[in-house]
Amino acid sequence: MSILESLELALKNIVASKTRTLLTMLGIIIGVAAVIVIVGLGNGLEQYVTDSFSDMGTNTLTVTVMSRGATRTMDVDDMYEIVEENSQYLDLCSPTANMMGYVKIGSETTTSTSILGVSEDYLDIAGVSVASGRGLQYSDMATRSKVCVIGAYLDRAYFGGNAVGQTLRVGGTSLTIVGVLEQQDEDLEEGGSDDCLYLPYTTASRISGEVSSYVITMRDEDYMDESVNALESALYDFFESDDYYTVTSMAEMLETMTSMINILVGVLAGIAAISLVVGGIGIMNIMLVSVTERTREIGIRKSLGAKERYIMQQFVIEAACTSALGGIIGILMGDGLSIAASQVVTRVMGESLTVAPTVGSVLMAFGISVGIGILFGYLPAKKAAGLDPIDALHYD
Template sequence: MSILESFSLAVKNILSSKTRTLLTMLGIIIGVAAVIVIVGLGNGLEQYMTDSFSGLGTNTLTVSVSSRGSTRSLSVDEMYGIVDENSQYLDQCSPTVSMNGYVKIGSDTVSSTSVQGVSEDYVDISGASVSSGRNLQYSDMKLRAKVCVIGAYIDRAYFGGSAVGQTMRIYGTTFTIVGVLAQQDEDLEEGGSDDCIYLPYTTASRISGEVSSYVITMKDENYIDQSVAALENALYEVFSSDDYYTVTSMAEMVETMTSMINILVGVLAGIAAISLVVGGIGIMNIMLVSVTERTREIGIRKSLGAKERYIMQQFVIEAASTSALGGVTGILLGDLLSVAASVVATRLMGENLSVSPTLAAVAAAFGISVGIGILFGYLPAKKAAVLNPIDALHYD
C-alpha cells in the first residue's frame, strides 16, 4: 500500500466520524492557536518597545553624575572635554537639568508639563525639530537667557498656535518663548511627548541646582561597548571610583527589555504548549479505540497478506492527518484571534500594538502538531500491526 493510498484511507476514516474527530483535535487546535497568539503578542510588544525607545534615540548614552563630596565634582566644561577627547566614539553632548515645579501660563497653573534645562544640541539629539521660531542657541547658554522652546501641545492648548514671542512663568521667573517644536505624537495630549518645555541649562541650573546628568550621542551604534568603556574610563579618572557616576545606554535598555519579553513569551508559550501534549494524548486514546473497533478489518487485511509495516503506516498517517488538520484549524483560529487581539489591545491601551505572529512561529506550530500526531499515534499503530490475524478474525 502506497503512502497516498494510506492517506486517502485516513481521510475517509476521519470524515466518517466528524464529531469524534473534532473533539479529538480540540486540544491541538487550542494549543496551536494559543502558541500563535502568545508569540504574536510577544512580537508586538517587542516592536512597540523598540518604537517607543527609538524616539528617545537608541544611539544615546545617559550619564548620571553625583558629586564626590567636597573633594571632587565634574563641571560641564570637563564633560564636554571628555566628549571631545573621545570624538572617535562620542558626538554630541547636552547637560540636562530636570525641574520639578509649577509652570504658570496666564492664569493657568500647569503641573503635568516636563520642564528641562538643556543645551542647544538637545533638540537635535532627541530627534525633534523646530516648527516655528528658533531653537535654543549657544549664546542663550552663555548669557543665561530667560528664553524657552515649548512643545506643540502647549502651543495649541494655551496659545492657540501663536506662542512665539509670548511669555510664561517658571519657578516664578518670566521666560520668553522663542520656538515651538514640531508635533511628535499622533495625538496632542496632556503629559505626552509634546507637553514639554526646554530652557537653557545654565538658566535652569541657577534656578534649581547644578547639572547632574548628560545625554551624549554615539557616532556609531555598532561600537556601543567601546563608547561606554571610553566614557567610563574617563569618568573613573576624575572620581577614582565608579560609585559616583552611571552610564546607561538606550540600546542596552531596549535589548534588556526585549530579552525579558522573550523570556516571558517563552514561558507562556510553554504553558500553552501543554495543551498540545494533552491533544496528543487525546489522539492516542482515540486511535487506540479505533484499533479496537477495526480489529476484524485488520485481521482480514493481514490474512490477505498485508504486512505489519503497511498496517502501522496506515494508523500513523491517520493520527498525523488528524493532528495536522487540527494544526491547520488552530493556525486559522490563531490568526483570527491575533487580529482581534490587535484591535482590543489598541483600543484599551490607546497605542498602536500589533499582535503579529511570524511565519516561523506558524510553521513551528504546524510542525509540532504533526510531530505530536506521529509520536502519539505510534503506540496504537504498533498495537494494530502486531495483532494476530487469527485472533483478530475471531474478535467480536
C-alpha cells in the first residue's frame, strides 16, 4: 500500500467520525492557537518597547549624579569637559533639571505638565523639532533667559495655537514662550508626550535647585561598550569613587527589557504547549480505541498479505492527519484571535499594540502538532501491526 493510498484511507476514516475527530483535535487546536497568540503578543510587546526606546534615543547615555562626592563638586562645565575629552565616543550633552510644581497659564493651572530644564542641544538629542518660533539657544543658557518652549498640547489647549510670544508662570517665575514643538502623539491629551515644557537649565537651576543628571549621545552605537567605559572611567577619575554616579544606557535598557519579554513569552508559550501534549494523549487514546474497533479489519488485511509496516503506516498517517488538521484549525483560530486581541488591547490601553505572530511561529506550531500526532500515534500503530491475524479474525 502506497503512502497516498494510506492518506486517502485515513481521510475517509476521519470524515466518517466527524464528531469524535473534532473532540480528539480539540487539545491540539487550543494549544496551537494559544501558542500563536502568545508568541504574537510577545512580538507586539517587543516592537512596542523598541519603538518607545527608539523615540527616547537608543544612542543616549544618562548620567545621574547622586552625591557631591567626597572631595570635589561636579558642575556643568566639568561634565562638558569630560564629554569634550572623550569626543571620539561622545557627542552632544545636555544637563537636565527636573522641576516639581505646576504651570500657571492665566487663571488656570496645569497639574500634569512635564517641566524640564535643558540645554540648547536637548531637542536634537530627543529628536524633537520646533513647529513654530525657535528652540532654546546657547545665549539663553548664558544669560539665564526667562524663556521656554512648550508642547503642542499646551499650545492648542491654552493658547488656541498662538502660544509664541505669550507668557506663563513656573514656580512663580514668568517665562516667555519662544517656540512650540511639533506634535508627537496622534492624540493631544493631558499628561501625554505633548504636555511638556522646556526651559534653560540655568534658569531652572535658579528657580528650583541643581542639575543632577545629564543626557549624552554616543557618536556610534556600535561602540556602545567603549563609550560607556570611557565615560565611567572619566567619572571615576573625577570623583575617585563609583558611589556618586550612575551611567544608564538606553540600548542596554532596551536589551534588558527585550530579554525579559522573551523569557516571559517563552514561559507562557511553554504553559500553552501543555495543551498540545494533552491533545496528543487524546489522539493516542482515540487511536487505541480505533485499533480495538477495527481488529477484524486488521485481521482480514493481514490474512490477505498486508505487511506489518503497512498496518503501522496506516495508523501513524491517520494520527498525523488528525493532528495536522487540528493544527491547521488552530492556526486559523490563532490568527483570528490575534487580530481581535490587537483591537482589544488598542482600545483598552489606548496604545497601538499589534499582536503579530511570525511565519516561523506558525510553522513551528504546525510542525509540533504533526510531530505530536506521529509520536502519540506510534504506540497504537505498533499495537495494530503486532496483532495476530488469527486472533484478530476471531475477535468479536
